[in-house]
Amino acid sequence: MAIKADIFGLVGKRLGLGLVTLFVVSLVIFAAVEALPGNFAQEILGQGATPEAVAAIEKELGLDQPAVTRYFSWLGNAVQGDFGTSFGNKRPVAEQLEGRFANTLFLALVAAAIAVPLSLTIGILAALYRNTLFDRVANVSTLTSISSPEFFVAYVLVLFLSVQTGWFPTLSNVYDNMNFFDRIYATMLPALTLTLVVTAHMMRMTRAAIINLLASPYIEMARLKGLSPARIIVVHALPNALAPIINVIALNLAYLITGVVVVEVVFVYPGVGQLFVDSVRLRDIPVVQACCLIFAAAYILLNLTADILSILSNPRLRHPK
Amino acid sequence: MMFLMWVAIVIAGCIAAAWIFREALRKTMPEIIAKPMRQAPLTAAFGILVILIYVVLAIGADIFAPYGEAQVFEKSLLLPGDDPRFLLGTDQIGRDITSRLIYGARNTVGIAFVTTVLAFVIGASLGFLAATVGGWLEQLLSRIVDVLMSIPSLIFALLLMTIASAWASRLGVSLTIFMVLIIAVLDSTRVYRLARAVGLNIVVMDYIEAAKLRGEGLGYLIFKEILPNATAPLLAEFGLRFCFVFLTIAALSFLGLGIQPPLADWGSMVSELAQFISFATFAPIAASLPLMAAGAIALLTVAVNFVVDWMLHRSSGLKE
Numbered sequence: 104m105a106i107k108a109d110i111f112g113l114v115g116k117r118l119g120l121g122l123v124t125l126f127v128v129s130l131v132i133f134a135a136v137e138a139l140p141g142n143f144a145q146e147i148l149g150q151g152a153t154p155e156a157v158a159a160i161e162k163e164l165g166l167d168q169p170a171v172t173r174y175f176s177w178l179g180n181a182v183q184g185d186f187g188t189s190f191g192n193k194r195p196v197a198e199q200l201e202g203r204f205a206n207t208l209f210l211a212l213v214a215a216a217i218a219v220p221l222s223l224t225i226g227i228l229a230a231l232y233r234n235t236l237f238d239r240v241a242n243v244s245t246l247t248s249i250s251s252p253e254f255f256v257a258y259v260l261v262l263f264l265s266v267q268t269g270w271f272p273t274l275s276n277v278y279d280n281m282n283f284f285d286r287i288y289a290t291m292l293p294a295l296t297l298t299l300v301v302t303a304h305m306m307r308m309t310r311a312a313i314i315n316l317l318a319s320p321y322i323e324m325a326r327l328k329g330l331s332p333a334r335i336i337v338v339h340a341l342p343n344a345l346a347p348i349i350n351v352i353a354l355n356l357a358y359l360i361t362g363v364v365v366v367e368v369v370f371v372y373p374g375v376g377q378l379f380v381d382s383v384r385l386r387d388i389p390v391v392q393a394c395c396l397i398f399a400a401a402y403i404l405l406n407l408t409a410d411i412l413s414i415l416s417n418p419r420l421r422h423p424k
Numbered sequence: 425m426m427f428l429m430w431v432a433i434v435i436a437g438c439i440a441a442a443w444i445f446r447e448a449l450r451k452t453m454p455e456i457i458a459k460p461m462r463q464a465p466l467t468a469a470f471g472i473l474v475i476l477i478y479v480v481l482a483i484g485a486d487i488f489a490p491y492g493e494a495q496v497f498e499k500s501l502l503l504p505g506d507d508p509r510f511l512l513g514t515d516q517i518g519r520d521i522t523s524r525l526i527y528g529a530r531n532t533v534g535i536a537f538v539t540t541v542l543a544f545v546i547g548a549s550l551g552f553l554a555a556t557v558g559g560w561l562e563q564l565l566s567r568i569v570d571v572l573m574s575i576p577s578l579i580f581a582l583l584l585m586t587i588a589s590a591w592a593s594r595l596g597v598s599l600t601i602f603m604v605l606i607i608a609v610l611d612s613t614r615v616y617r618l619a620r621a622v623g624l625n626i627v628v629m630d631y632i633e634a635a636k637l638r639g640e641g642l643g644y645l646i647f648k649e650i651l652p653n654a655t656a657p658l659l660a661e662f663g664l665r666f667c668f669v670f671l672t673i674a675a676l677s678f679l680g681l682g683i684q685p686p687l688a689d690w691g692s693m694v695s696e697l698a699q700f701i702s703f704a705t706f707a708p709i710a711a712s713l714p715l716m717a718a719g720a721i722a723l724l725t726v727a728v729n730f731v732v733d734w735m736l737h738r739s740s741g742l743k744e
Binding site: 131136139246262266358368379384395 | 571575576577578579586589594675678691695702705718728
């Protein structure tokens with residue numbers, strides 16, 4: 104009973120910490136915009152800003168309020184899904200984000216659905232056959248793909264899978280009301296790029312986690328009992344390696360969030376990342392803020408999930424002595 | 425099939441070059457270099473060879489490049505082989521691509537190197553300071569670092585670059601300088617964590633206590649007592665951080681928000697030359713141009729990673 108309470112306490116603490124982090128991050132994102140030279144209103148009006156027009160816009164956007172008031176109303180609105188109006192096309196930011204967010208999520212999920220099983224399998228195999236040729240090749244090729252920038256992987260895939268063979272489209276033309284398989288087909292190249300970038304890291308960590316465990320006495324015992332290597336790894340080592348592996352998976356999904364920005368630009372995939380980069384170029388502050396908040400929140404949530412899952416999956420915490 | 429054959433030839437070439445390089449080092453170099461090379465795996469030898477080539481290219485860019493990096497010629501968008509004067513052709517505004525690739529070694533690698541050094545200066549001094557002074561200063565710095573690290577660094581860099589670009593156009597300072605500062609600060613958080621952790625283990629040593637009793641100042645403690653004892657872990661980290669900074673800068677430049685023209689830089693070259701990729705059927709060399717720039721980035725990071733991997737392996741005494 105006491106241990107149950109312990110787990111709840113730990114999980115509750117992490118959740119609280121996550122909330123605090125999210126709050127502070129929103130503060131940072133808001134504060135960053137305060138660091139802009141000049142002011143918002145002048146930025147919108149450009150060259151032909153008369154003092155009256157500036158004052159009118161400031162009033163309209165609530166810029167005549169003190170920063171603290173503005174922060175809380177911005178945060179309050181953002182929590183309810185209202186991110187203000189874009190400077191560029193004067194449309195509500197939320198409206199632009201809606202479809203794109205779903206697209207980005209879809210891309211990340213497809214990438215994860217390929218990458219996670221693939222990297223776990225290769226990682227376990229590499230641990231099982233360590234120091235063989237298979238392990239060496241896996242090691243060198245994963246190190247190479249970790250080191251490559253996303254756009255390198257992306258263009259290599261475009262050159263061979265799209266331009267030369269014509270198997271996949273060069274640009275991901277994703278639109279509303281597309282049927283599921285067409286959508287997967289259009290998303291394949293960006294998803295494969297992300298998979299290649301992420302798999303390497305996950306595979307190496309899985310391998311390291313399992314090899315670490317293989318040195319422990321209870322594995323030695325299992326080996327002395329004459330169990331097969333596959334059984335030792337899957338039944339004995341894997342449950343204890345679960346916590347680090349879950350951690351690695353979540354960290355890499357969080358990494359996908361950063362990778363998605365570059366990959367979306369390469370394939371002109373209509374997701375949040377592309378909108379983000381375009382808005383940074385146009386200095387469209389409300390959109391930049393909203394995208395930043397979404398990415399940061401997703402990142403924090405994934406890390407939080409990793410923490411909580413690794414607490415929950417720890418056999419020592421679940422089965423107290 | 426042709427492709428697989430080329431891959432095999434390239435890999436065989438790399439292995440051969442690495443082997444010859446390692447043998448040459450073993451035979452000709454003084455014992456201090458030859459000895460570690462005897463145990464070095466081929467990957468590490470390959471890494472060292474590649475890094476050396478990059479350094480030579482970066483330093484001697486003026487000698488190796490046929491033209492200046494921003495020199496514009498009248499013929500733009502020449503394909504490779506169209507004109508013997510321009511080996512790899514020219515880009516949209518008529519600059520020689522060969523020269524720009526070579527100058528890219530200086531600009532891209534140089535800027536990434538400066539940024540990493542800056543990140544280490546900031547991160548290590550603050551980390552050691554936090555470890556030595558402790559108390560509220562350590563708490564404050566660590567919490568700031570926690571917040572900075574809770575936003576993915578590319579995302580945070582993009583947010584800050586938005587603000588920086590507004591300031592850059594107002595102050596008339598190049599955006600590249602802002603980028604170096606922003607990335608250095610964001611990356612120094614990782615260095616801070618390591619430096620603080622290493623520093624905390626060192627400050628409890630007797631010789632630090634002795635130095636404190638002698639009445640040495642904070643600067644002496646940090647730079648004369650802690651730093652020399654923390655160089656080994658910091659050096660290994662330097663290689664990894666360099667790769668990370670290098671890739672971040674390349675990504676930003678690729679997005680058009682990093683190193684600014686007229687500086688030749690591999691990241692922005694990739695996005696400028698990307699259109700060539702659709703020429704693959706009739707001009708295969710032109711199609712591989714964006715891949716050359718991107719591959720130059722990838723090759724260096726791979727090389728550094730190989731060397732770091734080997735160094736970590738050696739220092740940890742892992743003999744698996």
